Amino acid sequence: MSTTFDVYVPGHSWLHRLDPRVKLLYVVLVSILLLLWFNLPIFVLVLVLTHVALVACGVSWKRLGTLWRALLPFLILIAVLWPIFAREGSHELLRLGPLRITAEGLLGGPTTALRFAAISFSVLIWLATTDQRALVRSFVRLGMPYKLGMSLTIGLRFIPTFAALFQSVSEAQQSRALALEGRGLQRARAMIPILIASLVTTLRMSEQLGWTLEARAFGAPVRRTTLYDLAMRPPDWLLLALLLALFIVLFLLTLQAGFGDSLLRPW
Amino acid sequence: MNQANDEAGCLISIRDFVYRYAPVTEGEAPVTALDGISLEIAAGEFLGITGTTGSGKSTLCLALNGLVPQATGGSIGGDVLIGDWNTKRVKVPELATRVGLVFQDPESNLVGLSVEDEIAFGPENLGVPPSEIAERIDWALALVGMSNERQRSANQLSGGQKQRVAIAAVLAMRPEVLVLDEPTAQLDPLGKVEVAAAIEAMRREFGSRLTVVMVEQDAELLAQFADRVVVLDAGGIVMQGTPHAIFARVAELERLGVAVPQLAEVAQRLNSELGTDFDFLTHDEALRALRPHLRSALDD
Amino acid sequence: MTDTPLIEIDHVSFNYDDSPPALRDVSLAIAPGEFVALTGANGSGKTTLAKHFNGLLRPSSGCVRVDGSDSAGRPISELAHTVGYVFQNPDHQIFLPSVVEEVGFGPRNLGVRGADLEERVEAALALFELSDLRARHPMLLGRGIRRRVALAASYAMRPQLLVLDEPTGGLDRHATDQLMTVLHDLVTEGRSVVLITHDMRLVGEHAERMVVINGGVLRADGPTAEVMARHDLLHDAGIRPPAVARLAAGLRDAGLPAALTVEDFVASVATLSRSRTAGQP
Numbered sequence: 001m002s003t004t005f006d007v008y009v010p011g012h013s014w015l016h017r018l019d020p021r022v023k024l025l026y027v028v029l030v031s032i033l034l035l036l037w038f039n040l041p042i043f044v045l046v047l048v049l050t051h052v053a054l055v056a057c058g059v060s061w062k063r064l065g066t067l068w069r070a071l072l073p074f075l076i077l078i079a080v081l082w083p084i085f086a087r088e089g090s091h092e093l094l095r096l097g098p099l100r101i102t103a104e105g106l107l108g109g110p111t112t113a114l115r116f117a118a119i120s121f122s123v124l125i126w127l128a129t130t131d132q133r134a135l136v137r138s139f140v141r142l143g144m145p146y147k148l149g150m151s152l153t154i155g156l157r158f159i160p161t162f163a164a165l166f167q168s169v170s171e172a173q174q175s176r177a178l179a180l181e182g183r184g185l186q187r188a189r190a191m192i193p194i195l196i197a198s199l200v201t202t203l204r205m206s207e208q209l210g211w212t213l214e215a216r217a218f219g220a221p222v223r224r225t226t227l228y229d230l231a232m233r234p235p236d237w238l239l240l241a242l243l244l245a246l247f248i249v250l251f252l253l254t255l256q257a258g259f260g261d262s263l264l265r266p267w
Numbered sequence: 268m269n270q271a272n273d274e275a276g277c278l279i280s281i282r283d284f285v286y287r288y289a290p291v292t293e294g295e296a297p298v299t300a301l302d303g304i305s306l307e308i309a310a311g312e313f314l315g316i317t318g319t320t321g322s323g324k325s326t327l328c329l330a331l332n333g334l335v336p337q338a339t340g341g342s343i344g345g346d347v348l349i350g351d352w353n354t355k356r357v358k359v360p361e362l363a364t365r366v367g368l369v370f371q372d373p374e375s376n377l378v379g380l381s382v383e384d385e386i387a388f389g390p391e392n393l394g395v396p397p398s399e400i401a402e403r404i405d406w407a408l409a410l411v412g413m414s415n416e417r418q419r420s421a422n423q424l425s426g427g428q429k430q431r432v433a434i435a436a437v438l439a440m441r442p443e444v445l446v447l448d449e450p451t452a453q454l455d456p457l458g459k460v461e462v463a464a465a466i467e468a469m470r471r472e473f474g475s476r477l478t479v480v481m482v483e484q485d486a487e488l489l490a491q492f493a494d495r496v497v498v499l500d501a502g503g504i505v506m507q508g509t510p511h512a513i514f515a516r517v518a519e520l521e522r523l524g525v526a527v528p529q530l531a532e533v534a535q536r537l538n539s540e541l542g543t544d545f546d547f548l549t550h551d552e553a554l555r556a557l558r559p560h561l562r563s564a565l566d567d
Numbered sequence: 568m569t570d571t572p573l574i575e576i577d578h579v580s581f582n583y584d585d586s587p588p589a590l591r592d593v594s595l596a597i598a599p600g601e602f603v604a605l606t607g608a609n610g611s612g613k614t615t616l617a618k619h620f621n622g623l624l625r626p627s628s629g630c631v632r633v634d635g636s637d638s639a640g641r642p643i644s645e646l647a648h649t650v651g652y653v654f655q656n657p658d659h660q661i662f663l664p665s666v667v668e669e670v671g672f673g674p675r676n677l678g679v680r681g682a683d684l685e686e687r688v689e690a691a692l693a694l695f696e697l698s699d700l701r702a703r704h705p706m707l708l709g710r711g712i713r714r715r716v717a718l719a720a721s722y723a724m725r726p727q728l729l730v731l732d733e734p735t736g737g738l739d740r741h742a743t744d745q746l747m748t749v750l751h752d753l754v755t756e757g758r759s760v761v762l763i764t765h766d767m768r769l770v771g772e773h774a775e776r777m778v779v780i781n782g783g784v785l786r787a788d789g790p791t792a793e794v795m796a797r798h799d800l801l802h803d804a805g806i807r808p809p810a811v812a813r814l815a816a817g818l819r820d821a822g823l824p825a826a827l828t829v830e831d832f833v834a835s836v837a838t839l840s841r842s843r844t845a846g847q848p
Contacts, residue, residue: 171623172652172656174643175623175643175654176720177643177676177677179642193662193672197662200661
C-alpha cells in the first residue's frame, strides 16, 4: 500500500530511451508555442497527438484518466471565468451592466482550458518516460549543483516514507480518540498532534540521514564519479535538431504569418 | 587514501575514551555516554557488544567512525585510533574509507532511489571508476543475496532486505572495519534470518580480512558470530570474554538487564537445580549435552 | 461473567483498493479476561486484522461487533472507549511537552476531566514508573522511557480491550517483565489483552491463547500449548517456537514432554532425572 507519487511509468519505448534533456527541451519549446497560439483545433490536435504518444509508451488510459480528473476542476474554472473576464470579441451575446459575454469569449474559455491541458500532458510525456534518477541526473548535467541534485534525490526517495509515516501517526493518534471528523478550523486543530509527531520523527530521521551520508564518504575531498551518466546518442541529437528546426519554423510562421492566431482557423 | 584490501588489517585502539553529550536544555548537566572505555580490537576479530539501552553501545559505534564527536558535538576525552588515524582529527568522509557503519533503522540507511544507486553511492563518493563500481555492485549484491532486486526502490523492500542492501552498500566501499549498530533490532524474525545469512556469507568471504564490530541485543546472533563479547553498562565495560563465558553468567546479566539466550538460561537453571555443569548456548550444543544426561538417567 | 464477547469478527474479509484480499473470511471472538497472542509473519494480515478491532480499518465484507453492536458507522473516537491500540513506534504518537500531559491526552479525548482524570493519569504514571519524570519532555528521554510513556498513555484510557503491537522493542528484561505483569493484572480485572508479537518466548510464557494468521487466513486459534505443538503449521506461517520449546521437541525421544517455558523444561528434566535416579537400585 505504498504511495510513491511517482509519475514515472516503467517501459522501454523510444521515448523512454530518449535523453531526458531532449524531452525537457520539447516541453519548453511546445509550451512556448502553446502560449503564443490561441487556436482550438491546434490545441485539440496537440492533445490527441500527446495522448497517442503516451499510450504508445505504455501509459495506461487509467493513468491518463487520473490526470484528467485532477485537472478537471481547474479546466472548468478557467472555461467558466474566461468569458466573464475577457470581454473582447465582436459577437455579443449577453449584456448585463458591466458583464459582457461574447461568442469569442465563450469559445475562448474552453480554448484556454485546453491550452492548459495540452501543456500539462506534454509535461507528462517528459515525466512519465523519465525515471527519477535520470531526471535528477539531467538537471545536474544541465548545471544544477550536485548537492542540490542530491537533496532532490533524497527528497524523492523519502516521499513514500513520509507518506507512510503520516498515515501511521494519524492512526496512532486516532486510536487515542483524537476526533478527525468535523470541518474547517476544528479539523485543522485536530491535525496538530499528527503534524507534531510526524515532524519530530522526520527531524530524527533527517539527523540520522546526515550521518549516513557522511558515513558513505559524501563530501570526501576527491572528484566524484558517476555509475551511469547520461550521454547523448545519435537518435538524441537527431531529435534535438528536428525539434529545434520545427520550433523555428512554427515560431516564424506564428510571428510573421499569424499562425495559430485566431480562435478557429489556423490562418 | 583508499587502503587496498589485501594490506594487513588495522588495529582499533580505544584509550580511556570519555564522551559527554551536550545537554539538551540550558543548565542541565551533560550526559556522560561513555565513561572511560579502553579496548583493543585485533585485525580480523569479530567483536560483539551488548548492554541495555543507555549503556553507551550506540555512542561507541558512532565513535568508531568519527561521527562522535565530529557530527554530534559534546565533549570528549581519550582517543579512538583506527590504525594510526585519530577519529578526532581525521574527517568523517575520510575515515569512511576504512570504517563502514550500518545503523539500526533500515530507513535511515538508504539514501538512493534504487538498490543499484544505493550501492554505487559510496564508491562514487570515493571517486572509484564506473567500471569498477559496476563490478563491486555485482559482487556486493551476490554476497548479500539481493542480485535480483537491483532495480527495486527502497520503499519496495522489506526490513531485512533494506538492511542487507545497507550492508552491501558499505562493503562496496571496501572498508577494513565494519560496524553494525543493532542491525536486526527493528526486523521481524524472517528479516533477522536474512541478515544473519548475509553476515555469515560475509564472514566466509572475508575471513580475517575484515574486522567486524557488532552491537546486538539479540544474544543468539552474538553467540553465533562473535569471537569475543563485551558487555557495557552505564558507559563502562563490565564484562568481556567469549560468548560462552559471558552468557553463562546469567544472573549477572539479568541484573544488568541484558538479554540472555534462552538456552543459556536453561543451562544455568539446570545447573542450579541438578548440580550439573552445562554450558550450552545453541540448540545443537544443548542436544549434545542433554541427550547423554537423560540417557544416563535412563540406564539404571 | 458476561456472555457478550468484547470483539466479534464475523466472516470478515478485507482488501485495500485494487489489491488481493489481505484478510479472507476470518472469524474469531475475544471474551473479557483473555490474554491472546496474535502471531504471523510480516504481511500475514495480523496487523490488518487488529486494526479492525478499533475501527482503523472497516471490513470489505462481514461484520465486526464491538461490545455487542456492529462497529459500522461508529467513529474510531467512540470505539476508543472500548478498544485501545498501542502502536509499535512510540515516537508516532508523542507530541506534548510533558509526560503527564501526554498520558492525559487519551483520557481527555474520551471526555474524562477533573479528579477522575488526575486519578487515572497518576495511576498510569505510577504503574509504569514515570512519576518522577512527569514534568520532563518525553521526546528528550530515552527510547525505553518513551515506550513506557506510550503504554501509560493508552493504559490511562482504561479500555476493555488493549491491543499492543510489538510493545517490547527497546525494553530490557526488567521493563518487559513489568509490562507483562501490568497486562496480566488487566486480564485479572476482567479486561482483555491482544499481544501482536514475534517474540515467541513471550507468547509461551504469557499468552493463554494463540492465534496464527498466514496469507490473510486464520490458521490456528487455541490454547498456546496446543498451537505451539503444530510445528508444520507454524513453519508455513513463518513462526519459530521459542528455543526451549524446540529443544524439548528435539528431546522427545528421550522421554521429555513438550515445554513452552524455561521453568517447564527445567522441571521436566529434573523430574525425569530424579525419578530415574530414584529407581536405581
